[in-house]
Every structure is written in structure tokens, then in C-alpha cells.
Amino acid sequence: MCMGRTAGMADPQLLRLLTWLSPAFPVGAFAYSHGVERAIHDNTIRDRATLVAWLSDLLTQGSGWNDAVLCAASWRGEDVAELAEAMAGSRERHMETTLQGEAFVQAAEPWTGEGRPAPYPVAVGHAARNQGIALDAVLTAYLHAFSSNIVQAAVRLVPLGQRDGVATLAALEPVILDTAARASQSTLDDLGAATVLSDIAAMRHETQYSRVFRS
Structure with a gap:
């Protein structure tokens, strides 16, 4: 039985954010594995534990961290679009961030009224x-x-069950919260990654003979 509205849940800004970053928002995110398809092909990611470890590294010291720093800089009004493109370590990573960013700008136009393309975290x-x-x-x-x-890509390719996918996201909650908190206080001097295997996987994926995803 509905007992009325819960405090804070009617916030239109929260609703807007949930819409923009929903899997259903038309940025084409489902088409990209962020190099994970190659990591699975190489047996580097093969179960829930290795997926959690891979994603934890991306979030704390890889492309996830850099995206968060760039997103924060853009939120503060800094012009970091060219820098964000330069941070893409391979052709497919560049395609992933620029095409998703362009799609996001177009899809968000009913709210923003703007149409300037930018890499995804910047947009x-x-x-x-x-x-x-x-x-x-x-x-x-x-x-x-x-x-x-990335979890959904792994669920399709490892294969993992949906329960393993959800359990992975549960395990990543503290990592996501900590990374977001650190990135909110970051500057551009904090940019940098140490996830070499992920970068190599992304480059190898470009020439992979048979594949499902675009990156």
C-alpha cells in the first residue's frame, strides 16, 4: 500500500540524472565492451572474481578514474574536451568516448537545448x-x-548469470562511492592511469577476428 511520497524522491534533478544514465538512454552504450571482450577472449576475465578485480582497477586507477576527473572538471566549467580526446589510448577508445558523447548531447537536448559534441564524460x-x-x-x-x-558485456560473454552480474555491482559499491568522492575533490593534475592490460586489450580488440562489441 502506498503511504505517500518518500522525502527527496520527487526531486526532478535526480529523475533527470537517472534518465540520462539509464541503460535505455540512446547513447549506444550497449555496443561497447571497453576492451573487456578481448580480456575475456584472453581468459584474463573468466568469472565474477576476475571481473570485480578488473573493474576495481579501472575505477580506481584506470579509464573510469580518468573519466570521473574529466567529468568533474567539465562540471566546474573547465574546457577539457580536447584533453579528454587525447586521453583515449586507442582508436576504439577514442571512438567509444566521442560517439557516446555525441549521442548523449543529441539525446539530452530536450533538457539542455545545447548541441555541442564532446567526449562522453565531458558532455x-x-x-x-x-x-x-x-x-x-x-x-x-x-x-x-x-x-x-561492462558488467552486462561480461554477462553475455563469460558467460555469467544475472545473479553474478548483480553481485559484481554490489561488490563494487564501496569502490564507486570512494572513487566518486575522490574525483569530486580532484584537479587535472590527478589524471593518470596504470591499467596497462586494459589498454592492451582495447588495442588488440581492434583487430580481433570475431567479435560482438565495437570496443
């Missing part, structure tokens, strides 16, 4: 700033969406 940060969405909220939601997309 999300800029739109959130202009809509008055708190930085910690957008970083948490962005990193959750980043993780969820």
Missing part, C-alpha cells in the same frame, strides 16, 4: 552543471553506469 559533466545537478551525484551515477555497462 555529462557539462549538462549536469547547467541543470544544477550536484557533482557527487553525477559522478556516482556516471561511474555506476560505466560499471554496469
Whole structure:
């Protein structure tokens, strides 16, 4: 039985953020595995434990971390679009961030009224700033969406069951929250990654003979 509205749940900014970073939002995220398809092919990711470890590294010291720093800089009004493109370590990573960013800008236009393409984390940060969405909220939601997309790719390819996918996201909650908190206080001097295997997997995926995903 409905007992009335729960405090805070009617916030239009929260609803907007959930819509923008929903798997159903038309940015084409389902088409990208972020190099995970190659990591699975190489047996580096083969079960829930190895998937959690891989994603934890991406979030704390890899592309997930850099995306969060760039998103925060964009939210603060810094012009980091060219820098974000330069941070893409391979052709497919560049395609992934630029095409998703372009799609996000187009899809978010009913709210933002803007149409300037930018890499994905930059576009999300800029739109959130202009809509008055708190930085910690957008970083948490962005990193959750980043993780969820990779988990769904792994569920299809390892294969993992949906329960393993959900359990992976549960295990990543403290990592996502900590990364979002650190990124909210970051500067561009904090950019940097140490996930070499992920970068190599992304480059090898470009020439993989048979594949399901675009990256």
C-alpha cells in the first residue's frame, strides 16, 4: 500500500540524472565492451572474481578514474574536451568516448537545448552543471553506469548469470562511492592511469577476428 511520497524522491534533478544514465538512454552504450571482450577472449576475465578485480582497477586507477576527473572538471566549467580526446589510448577508445558523447548531447537536448559534441564524460559533466545537478551525484551515477555497462558485456560473454552480474555491482559499491568522492575533490593534475592490460586489450580488440562489441 502506498503511504505517500518518500522525502527527496520527487526531486526532478535526480529523475533527470537517472534518465540520462539509464541503460535505455540512446547513447549506444550497449555496443561497447571497453576492451573487456578481448580480456575475456584472453581468459584474463573468466568469472565474477576476475571481473570485480578488473573493474576495481579501472575505477580506481584506470579509464573510469580518468573519466570521473574529466567529468568533474567539465562540471566546474573547465574546457577539457580536447584533453579528454587525447586521453583515449586507442582508436576504439577514442571512438567509444566521442560517439557516446555525441549521442548523449543529441539525446539530452530536450533538457539542455545545447548541441555541442564532446567526449562522453565531458558532455555529462557539462549538462549536469547547467541543470544544477550536484557533482557527487553525477559522478556516482556516471561511474555506476560505466560499471554496469561492462558488467552486462561480461554477462553475455563469460558467460555469467544475472545473479553474478548483480553481485559484481554490489561488490563494487564501496569502490564507486570512494572513487566518486575522490574525483569530486580532484584537479587535472590527478589524471593518470596504470591499467596497462586494459589498454592492451582495447588495442588488440581492434583487430580481433570475431567479435560482438565495437570496443
